[in-house]
Structures are given as C-alpha cells and as structure tokens.
Amino acid sequence: MLAERLRSLIAQRCLKVAEEPIFKLSSGKLSKYYIDLKQITLDPEGAYITGKLMYEMVREFRPDGVGGLTLGADPIAYAVSFVSYMDGYPIKPFVVRKEPKGHGMGKQVEGLLKEGDRVAVVEDVITTGSSSLKAVEACRREGLEVIGIFAIVDREEGGQENINKEGLELYSLFKLSQIL
Secondary structure: OHHHHHHHHHHHHHEEEOOOOOEEOOOOOEEOEEEOOHHHHOOHHHHHHHHHHHHHHHHOOOOOEEEEEOOOOHHHHHHHHHHHHHOOOOOEEEEEOOOOOOOOOOOOEEEOOOOOOEEEEEEEEEOOOHHHHHHHHHHHHOOOEEEEEEEEEEOOOOHHHHHHHOOOOEEEEEEHHHHO
16 A cells, blocks of 8 residues: 555654654754655655655646645655656646746746646645745745645644635645654
8 A cells, every 4th residue: 555655654764753852843843753755755666656645635626736835845746747647637747936036037936837727735744834835825926726735744733724724725645643
C-alpha cells in the first residue's frame, strides 16, 4: 500500500524528535519535532509515491493547476503533474515566488495558467498554514480560483483553523500524530 510506504519513509528519513523544543520552524516557533520532507520529495521513489497519493487527493476537485510557495511545494507540484499526465488528466504545475519578481513582468506566480483557472495549493508540511495562505493570496491576485490546500503532513498546530478562517479546507495525507 503506497500510503503505508510513504508513512514509513517519512518516519525513517524525515522525522527528527528531541526531548525539548529545539527545532526552529518557519513560523518562528520552537518544536520537539522537525519534518524535512525534501528527503522524500527529492527522491525518485518518494517523488513517485507523493505524486501518486497527492494526485489521488486533488483529482476529484478537477483542478487546472497544482503548486504552491517555493521550495517545499515545487517537487510535489511536478510529481503530481507528471502522474496526472500519465493518468490522462494533465494538471499544470505552478510555482509561487516568496516575493514578486523584481524584473521582467514582475510575476509572483509562474506557470501556464490563466485567469479563472482552478488551482490546488500544495504544501509539504503545514504548521500554522501561513506559507500556504501566502501562496493562496498570490494566486487570488492572479485571478486564480483556489479550491483548497493539500499537504503531505499536518502538524496539527493550528493550520487547519487558520486555513478554515480564509474560507478554505485543508486536506492532508497524514497528521503528525499518525507518523509519531
């Protein structure tokens, strides 16, 4: 079963656990748990499994695009796009820069999307949801319709609630409690 294999890979390769909160997260909080999912999303087997499972999760929403804030979302978006193409329902990947480009067209969202397209925002790990919500804001400025946020792991630290406040749903393959 692919989900069990992914859960096992995450537990073996990605999860660091300390007695005290020593890991500084992107939210600025300290935690006893650190999850580096790039150890999986940048690995051929991990990328395939991630792409397959995330594609199965977003497929029913029929998005035109899949992506999120660089760098965590990038390999997920590419994997989903590849798997979707192989399944006969191609979903275009996109990248959201942390800041709008300082030259050229000054774009913050890069990809082959057009105004009105429906997009799934993906994320490797959700803590507070702030990175995903930054991506949502950029997508909405581009006229894209965000259909939800889709993560590999929800740390269960308020992200769900913050995302719901913005009128969106969070879907995740795993909760941190399922990996511990």
